[in-house]
Amino acid sequence: MSDNAVIESGKDQDLGRRKIAKSQNRSISKSLTFLAIAVGLKPEPGWEHVGISGITRDSREVQEGYLFVAIKGFVADGQRFIADAVARGAAAVVACEDAPCSSVPLLRVHDARSALATLSAAFFSHPSRDLFTVGVTGTNGKTTVCHLIAHLLGDDESVIVGTVSNEARGLHAVTTPESPIVQRIASDARAAGKKNLILEASSAGLALHRVDNIDFDTAVFTNLTHDHYDFHSDRGGYLRAKLLLFRNLKPEARAIINADDPVAEQVIAAARGMVTTYAIANKATYRATDIEHSLESTRFTIAHGKERFSVSIALPGEHNVYNALAATAASAEAGIPLPVIASRLATARSVPGRYQFMRSASGARIVVDFAHSPDSLEKMLTSLRPYYERVICVFGCGGESDRDKRPIMGRISGSLADITIVTTDNPKGEDPREIIDAIAAGIPAGSVHERIVDRQRAIKRAIVLAGPSDVILIAGKGHEPYQIVGHEFVPYNDAEFLRQAGLAE
Secondary structure, three states: OOOOOEOOOEOOOHHHHHHHHHHHOOOOOEEHHHHHHHOOOOOOOOHHHOEEOEEEOOHHHOOOOEEEEOOEOOOOEHHHHHHHHHHOOOOEEEEEOOOOOOOOOEEEEOOHHHHHHHHHHHHOOOHHHHOEEEEEEOOOOHHHHHHHHHHHHOHHHEEEEOHHHHHHOOOOOOOOOOHHHHHHHHHHHHHOOOOEEEEEOOHHHHHOOOOOOOOOOEEEEOOOOOOOHHHHOOHHHHHHHHHHHHHOOOOOOEEEEEOOOOOHHHHHHHOOOEEEEEEOOOOOOEEEEEEEEOOOOEEEEEEEOOEEEEEEEOOOOHHHHHHHHHHHHHHHHOOOOHHHHHHHHOOOOOOOOOOEEEEEOOOOEEEEEOOOOHHHHHHHHHHHHHHOOEEEEEEOOOOOOOOOHHHHHHHHHHHHOOEEEEOOOOOEOOOHHHHHHHHHOOOOOOOOEEEOOOHHHHHHHHHHHOOOOEEEEEEOOOOOOEEEEOOEEEEOOHHHHHHHOOOEO
């Protein structure tokens, strides 16, 4: 078992990884000589007869004939599990130069994480080269933009790798999976005759080489706000990770960039590909004008040169105008005509757990949303504010991650919501009460707020407080079907709880 810590997802991805691993490589085999050459090593005599039937960095996934890549992780050193991998049937091992000797061929590399990405691409014969491949990065909007792009390019012809779609694969709480999984999904998409691969490229995924050797045709930048500073140390480190997607583009690729974001010029400067911009406020290749907001939809005009097209989307809020613009730019630059894009945007629906509307028995509106960063929470509260008498916000912050954002989110909710109920959200190994205290420390004096550790009781309390002209925002978990408590994924979903408890429909 190597590197049990999954930066963006808690502690364990056993179920999903093992499901994929079991079916992963039954019809694929590469010689060890071929893979050694792929990472720039000189093969030893006889390696051409060593067949590799799978690749993994987790010794628990190893099957007969697998190549085990030992990574020095954040929690565990994969080199400690070389013997376990060999005992399970590993045909060869990849590790850093100081790795102990092994009873099977040992490929010594300088950077095992980078080697894993290169080996995965080579093992699956570089499937992204045969697909129109789009990477989307940024703090907020990645999931919605990916789903919109897939819809505009053709849902039946597209495969998404991202936060929501990964759940269906049994990969809990992970945005960008490890490179063998990404490459396998791409390989399966190619084999199934799909044309498009749409991938959420998280900052951790970029920094940890998970999307190295992906042949991106288009890269999209949504925005940069406060998040993941626990991993990247500060805003500069966070931005540098995002820029990797654009620095590594091939010259003929397209970089789609939000020109209204404060770091837009830095992203443009980093991009190796051809730059296309989108915006609301600033000049851009694709611009939204004449924006009309309503409770559950938005109308606006897309301006591209002299072309003008009216658009209606069943997605409220200015942030969804940006999401639609990003998807429009990516799809239009891929050759989809703007009139077709405008027509298809009208049939696009929200992603599960994003702006999910429900109604309580008392008549109060309930909105379940994944908003879990300061910026996304602020945007949600701001978009709801004009339509309701009172806004009640129920949210928490994840454990073992970005402690700095906790009081910031407390201040935002305390300032924009009429009532804030601070509760539990994936506490992992932390005491939920301490997380709640840190959030509450940022709530302005005089703001009405309550602290309720149990999330279900917190939601019930919000429903008791809400009148028919009020809205309850239940933020932070969205589509997630679990609470991460310690190392356990405890089944739980906000919307399902509301339905099953008879509190909303």
